[in-house]
Amino acid sequence: MDAEIIQTLTINILPVVFAITLHEAAHGWVAHRLGDDTAWRMGRVTLNPLPHIDPLGTLLLPLLLYIGTAGHMLFGYAKPVPVQFSRLHNPKRDMIWVALAGPGINLIQALLWAVLDYALLIAGVEEPFLLRMAEAGVLVNAVMFAFNLFPLPPLDGGRILVGLLPWRAAMAVSRIEPWGFYIVLALVVMGVINAIWMQPLMGLTYDVLRWVLQPLQTLLSTTH
Numbered sequence: 001m002d003a004e005i006i007q008t009l010t011i012n013i014l015p016v017v018f019a020i021t022l023h024e025a026a027h028g029w030v031a032h033r034l035g036d037d038t039a040w041r042m043g044r045v046t047l048n049p050l051p052h053i054d055p056l057g058t059l060l061l062p063l064l065l066y067i068g069t070a071g072h073m074l075f076g077y078a079k080p081v082p083v084q085f086s087r088l089h090n091p092k093r094d095m096i097w098v099a100l101a102g103p104g105i106n107l108i109q110a111l112l113w114a115v116l117d118y119a120l121l122i123a124g125v126e127e128p129f130l131l132r133m134a135e136a137g138v139l140v141n142a143v144m145f146a147f148n149l150f151p152l153p154p155l156d157g158g159r160i161l162v163g164l165l166p167w168r169a170a171m172a173v174s175r176i177e178p179w180g181f182y183i184v185l186a187l188v189v190m191g192v193i194n195a196i197w198m199q200p201l202m203g204l205t206y207d208v209l210r211w212v213l214q215p216l217q218t219l220l221s222t223t224h
Contacts, residue, residue, distance in 0.1 A: 015137035026101040036087040099159035106145040113137030118216040146201040153177035
């Protein structure tokens with residue numbers, strides 16, 4: 001493993017750990033608030049990253065893909081938070097909020113990392129490691145936000161779609177879930193998700209972040 005890969009992994013490790021941990025904890029927390037305490041009782045509503053890490057999906061698969069493709073492909077997953085949708089107050093409606101919680105917390109984290117990036121620049125901090133980590137935090141969370149909203153179970157977007165559709169259509173979509181991960185992985189490898197979903201949604205996400213952070217951009221321009 002060369003020095004550049006080690007440096008890249010070092011810069012990304014903290015943003016990735018926060019992104020995954022808060023994403024999964026948010027699912028469990030919202031489920032708990034809406035009637036299902038399964039994740040709460042299992043200790044999955046926690047900021048400790050260890051219960052959320054899947055050895056294959058969180059560690060080995062992303063590392064092998066990153067090294068094998070020279071950084072051109074990165075894909076992984078965390079250990080899903082268990083949710084018994086039947087225990088929610090209103091299962092069909094509340095599953096939407098549980099699913100939205102994960103991508104929602106990633107969008108908030110992307111915003112906070114971007115605020116940190118601007119704050120460092122405004123303060124005159126020129127440490128490349130800190131600036132690159134803040135930029136990585138924005139990117140990692142924007143990717144997780146966009147990717148998890150792809151409307152195919154078991155991704156969050158698929159759960160949201162099931163919650164929004166009429167019962168008959170929702171049941172038809174939900175039957176895809178046992179094979180959904182393999183379908184998603186194939187679409188990622190073929191570049192389909194990147195072309196039709198990630199690029200447009202990532203562009204929109206960055207546009208929204210720039211719009212929200214316009215006051216900080218103005219302040220940065222006036223101080224430098």
